[in-house]
Amino acid sequence: MSWQAKPRLISTPAPDSRAKPGPAAVAVSSANARVSNGLKEFLWLLSDSTQGRILDLGQVSQATLTFFIEKGFRVSTEDLLRAWKEFLAAEEENFRKAPVGDHENVSPAMFADKFLASDLQYPAEHFHGVLAWDIFDYLDAQLLPKVMDRLYTMLRPGGAVLSLFHSKTPERFCRYRIADPQTIELLPASTLSVHARVFQNREILDIFGKFRSSKTFVGRDQVREGLFLK
Amino acid sequence: MWNKSAEAKPSPQAADTSVPVIPAPVANAQQTQPVSTPTTPPVAQVPPPVSVPTASASNGTTTIAAGLKISGEISGSSDLYIDGETQGKVRLPNARVTVGPNGRVQADIEAREIIIEGTVQGNLKAGERLHLGAASRVQGSVLTPRFAIEDGARLRGKVEMVRIGGSQSASSVGTTADPSKAKAMSASGKDE
Numbered sequence: 415m416s417w418q419a420k421p422r423l424i425s426t427p428a429p430d431s432r433a434k435p436g437p438a439a440v441a442v443s444s445a446n447a448r449v450s451n452g453l454k455e456f457l458w459l460l461s462d463s464t465q466g467r468i469l470d471l472g473q474v475s476q477a478t479l480t481f482f483i484e485k486g487f488r489v490s491t492e493d494l495l496r497a498w499k500e501f502l503a504a505e506e507e508n509f510r511k512a513p514v515g516d517h518e519n520v521s522p523a524m525f526a527d528k529f530l531a532s533d534l535q536y537p538a539e540h541f542h543g544v545l546a547w548d549i550f551d552y553l554d555a556q557l558l559p560k561v562m563d564r565l566y567t568m569l570r571p572g573g574a575v576l577s578l579f580h581s582k583t584p585e586r587f588c589r590y591r592i593a594d595p596q597t598i599e600l601l602p603a604s605t606l607s608v609h610a611r612v613f614q615n616r617e618i619l620d621i622f623g624k625f626r627s628s629k630t631f632v633g634r635d636q637v638r639e640g641l642f643l644k
Numbered sequence: 645m646w647n648k649s650a651e652a653k654p655s656p657q658a659a660d661t662s663v664p665v666i667p668a669p670v671a672n673a674q675q676t677q678p679v680s681t682p683t684t685p686p687v688a689q690v691p692p693p694v695s696v697p698t699a700s701a702s703n704g705t706t707t708i709a710a711g712l713k714i715s716g717e718i719s720g721s722s723d724l725y726i727d728g729e730t731q732g733k734v735r736l737p738n739a740r741v742t743v744g745p746n747g748r749v750q751a752d753i754e755a756r757e758i759i760i761e762g763t764v765q766g767n768l769k770a771g772e773r774l775h776l777g778a779a780s781r782v783q784g785s786v787l788t789p790r791f792a793i794e795d796g797a798r799l800r801g802k803v804e805m806v807r808i809g810g811s812q813s814a815s816s817v818g819t820t821a822d823p824s825k826a827k828a829m830s831a832s833g834k835d836e
Contacts, residue, residue, distance in 0.1 A: 473798075474793060475793070475795075476791070476792060476793040483805050488804050489803045601795070
């Protein structure tokens with residue numbers, strides 16, 4: 415990972431009209447909205463990808479889809495946390511039905527492999543950007559590194575991952591959507607998964623160890639936004 | 645719109661009156677249906693009466709009711725309401741296809757307007773608009789000029805916009821800019 419990445423010719427994201435909050439921003443409740451420097455930077459990184467491909471790993475949201483599609487992107491969505499939860503529920507059901515004695519070889523790592531054999535199936539170097547939101551805080555320890563490997567494979571060189579990391583256990587489970595080019599809206603939701611861990615900064619850099627460079631922003635709510643470039 | 649779909653649902657009485665499984669407007673040589681057996685056909689194939697609620701038509705909408713399973717290709721020009729199970733292919737480019745809350749579809753769907761309230765595994769291609777209800781579950785790619793997704797909908801797949809009429813690729817508010825712009829992040833003052 416290199417913090418001495420190539421210098422940017424433009425020191426700050428171009429302040430074009432697209433960066434200004436649009437009418438959608440007016441409708442966003444300020445209590446549930448957070449200004450996102452990570453999103454601004456993410457969009458800037460993608461700004462010369464015409465017909466780029468985005469993967470949204472959160473709950474599908476019309477606002478987010480529309481936001482990217484109107485910019486000419488093709489968007490794929492896969493609610494990874496929900497898929498994982500459903501996978502575990504199905505495995506648990508199979509486990510209960512299986513005859514006694516067939517349980518010896520079951521391990522968390524095996525579950526992770528089996529899950530990824532059917533999910534997150536995309537060609538290599540397919541995506542220009544991945545919206546991971548805060549899912550890494552919720553993924554099982556066994557699954558996390560395998561997901562990171564898969565994401566790295568799916569990203570094109572120069573592609574970016576936008577992710578959020580809580581600095582403390584969040585009070586409630588939220589889903590996210592983009593309100594405007596610099597605002598992310600938090601949508602309180604029923605708890606889909608238990609918050610697994612609070613990452614230290616060094617741990618964050620470790621799990622993104624393969625990536626070429628990284629950058630983090632800390633919001634007023636103490637949520638860290640990470641932007642990781644392949 | 646929703647009321648119309650609800651009206652189209654067959655009542656038990658309607659089934660007892662032996663409504664044709666496939667109504668005349670949709671009758672098409674490409675249609676296949678496991679419950680139908682060939683009879684000496686008049687203009688449209690009229691399958692023998694069946695004893696359970698199956699499919700019916702009213703107000704120009706064909707309904708595949710809950711409890712019915714159809715495999716094969718469905719094509720034609722009548723609106724279609726699916727509340728049962730369907731496998732194969734649904735091609736109604738000038739009509740509306742609605743998958744009801746009990747509907748389970750394993751098929752590609754091509755229609756003027758697609759409304760999903762149930763479960764679909766297959767690609768969706770809408771000529772005008774696509775609506776995913778709050779309880780919908782879709783796995784497959786989506787091609788549409790306009791779409792509406794309610795909170796709670798679940799979509800696993802790719803979404804692309806097309807212009808009305810079907811020509812690919814759409815909205816190109818495009819991005820880009822200075823090609824010489826170097827895309828790399830620097831450790832600026834905002835960094836931790």
